[in-house]
Amino acid sequence: MKGLTCLSAMLVGSLFISVPSFADPQSDSDDVRAFFQKRFSNITLEDYADGAYALNENARMQWEEIEEFPPYEDAVDEGMVLFETPFANGKSYATCFPNGGIGIKQNYPKYDTETQQVITVEYAINQCRTSNGEAALPYGQGELAYVSAYMASTSRENIINVVIPDDEGALAAYEAGKKMFYERKGQLNMACATCHISIAGGQLRAEITSPALGQTTHFPAFRFGWDDIGTLQKRYAGCNTQVRAKPFALQSEEYRNLEYFHTYMANGLPLNGPGSRK
Amino acid sequence: MTRNKLQLVLLLASSLTMLTACLDTDLTSGSTASNEHEHALDINTLIEQAEQARAEAGRLGFEWSVTGPLLEVAHATYKAGNHEQATTLFQEVKLQSLLAIDQARYADENWQMLVPVID
């Protein structure tokens, strides 16, 4: 009898231990959506592409006025010129991407099973340059952000479709990004999730914190604080600094994994970048 | 009368003590020649500990953004010969880094706490 009790105890124990350490990305995404649906029952999934502006009528009206004369238009134009200018070897960005680089941003970030890493659009842009004998561009802003903004503009309205292949490395990258999103960091001891899940939609000073869901749709974005167009990872670094955590290098493995998790969450939402944000 | 005088002195003295305490003045004196050698050894060990803790926090991806600039100030203060203040600064770097390391350990165990749970 005692042996049986022991055995069943061990069985129950092993049940707990055998819970897979890798969460299921699809069910993660479902949970986040269910959470937000409960909190903001009056907005649709597509509305999340508009960030905090979906939650506040006043802010939304101001934003729509700004979007009538988009502050990112020059950047997109410049990006197009850069995109179409051939490299010294005669090739161009178009030769590095599927469909000549047009209308494909919804498929990024991708996981490259060969090199076992997450590839973002910006990372791929620099890969394209270096493999064609050009110098890599600095990440975050400037020419690289303009090229990315142009590529985003050709992908507007396309539905985000980030794929996590059935590959141990891909799941590990997703899981690392997920951990990074939820762990508390910096002197302020705050996670991405603190502002963008726990208190999402809440008012910090005069600003409304945007929900995590849909944040990736409109980057690169023109932010008035930057007075320029910048990439999603530039914003990551800004968030880290705001909670007094030392930011990672742009396009580091850490940030690429984070972008993988962060964008997967937005699968099914339409791209609307480049966008403008306060 | 003498008793009154004493009371007055005591009263004024206690008020003064209170006042000085409230002023938050740093009353610690500089190191004397006799412990100069020992002090030099201490600060070198402290610098090493501060640098190591900071490197570990960085390796774990949990370094605070304020720690690096503080370390620079600490080194500059030390070079300028202000060892007393440099000690305080290096100690602060070490403490911040140890807290960041604790944060990393805590995160490993508890990061799922903020994941939304649907019931």
Next chain:
Amino acid sequence: MKKLTRLITAILLFPLLLSNAYADSIAEGKEISFDRKKGNCLACHVMDDGELAGLVGPPLIMMKVRFPERAVLRAQIWDATERNPATSMPPYGKHRMLTEEEIDKVVDYLYTL
């Protein structure tokens, strides 16, 4: 008689000194609370005459009623995760964002609200 007057003056002066220090502490506490690089309490809390206050945390009113024990209020500022591990509030004392003295002043100030 003259000495007695002096004594009385001193006795009267002492609490005045104390109350002056207390008033200073409250004023400094308010400054620390409002300073974006220090407490930045207004980021999340409506309090006093602070402008552009956030709404994420509870308004800081009736603090004596809500926190009859000074130690409890102080602990909440020191490290709010002790009471609620999922809190969004930064641990001002534990993470050395404010000094012990600064937190005492903030507490003095909060009790006037």
